[in-house]
Amino acid sequence: MEFVVGPVLADEISGIESMPAAVSRIASMLDDPDADATAFARVLELDARLTADVLRLANSAWSQPTQPILTVRDAVMRIGAAVVLKMAVGSRTAQSLSRPSDGYDLGEGELWRHSVAAALAAERMGAYTKVAVPGAAFTAALLHDIGKVPLTRRLGRDGLRELWTLIESTDLTPLEAERRLLGTDHAEAGESIAREWGLPDALATAIGAHHDPDAAPTTVGDAVHVGNLVAKFVGVGLGSDGMAINMSDAAAHRLGLSSDKLEALCADVATGLAGAIELFEGVSHGA
């Protein structure tokens, strides 16, 4: 598959703090039944900042250890490899996603809160769907709008104003308007970033397809698509595009979500959101 995105936004993408190699290693190890805490620890210990983050989280008020946890292996056993992965991705992306994004009319931290809400929705979704939702959906949902970061940088304030004029004066959706102006859109740019970071294919594909999950449906892709909508329903990160996005009923049907289940998921996410944001902020700000 050829990516036109790379060259188009190459400079802006390279300005985003990259995912450490350890993150993609952990992401692929999650599906490996033979990978135990020792194996995860070996990967994590290659990255000093990740090691520090994991130890901090394992000793935080959130995980409440009875005794201080001093080794990465014990930390992984305590909090679980999947949580380590979420936290590793979260702590690296919080900063990029927290900057105010004028063009999308999202205040400081709002895109980040939207991302956490979508991730929480993807994570809790399995309790409401008929199919099992893979753990990768959380990470993919957390990163689904990462492509807005290079887009915002490229367009600048004037470019973003132009983007909005285009959307208001034509029938173009925000995504189509991005393509008209830049030759790419934030979903495609996000997929490109995920591939550059070496994240697993399922994750990158789901990010790229989050506004169009029907072309080549996957459960992770469907979960990210619906997770983004749920974040909007609970009122987080509406931005200037509001609800002006396409949604796929087919994705909900594939997941086996009814409208009642969808609303129950919204209530669940709204309840857990403050705690999830706090957890990530504690880690990324070194609390």
Added chain:
Amino acid sequence: MKHVVGVSDMKVSRSPGDIIVTHALGSCLGIVLYDPVAKVGGILHAMLPQASVNPAKAEANPFAFVDVGTPAYIQTALAAGAQKGRLVVKVAGGAAMSTGADMFAVGKRNFLMLRKVLWKEGLMIKNQDVGGTISRTLYLEVETGQTWIVSRGEKWSL
């Protein structure tokens, strides 16, 4: 004083200097109640139509849900000095996604539920600005009962 009403919350005031605002109404509903004689007014920002999807949450905070939150909100306004026969009701929000069928029509279901609840309460909607895809910010000036919406840098009265 300016009061910001968050998602799943409400504010009723009888202080003449107060402005009540709620931001980013997407599929959520912003419901204004105002008694022009007592000069008591408020905004409820409800998220979902029915409490039955999560009774525990509804018990902890009824204002997340239109069906149980609206009657509780009306009671709050009455307790603050409003009279039901004088209450003016205005509604904003209830937006929908660009495409998709009823599965995701949370905004529409919110509005249908509100009409049902108001009918039971014997209240009518005076003005409404609902549907579409936009995100709305809703304001109420308590002294005058004036209400307005701001969206994408534009402002109009409700």
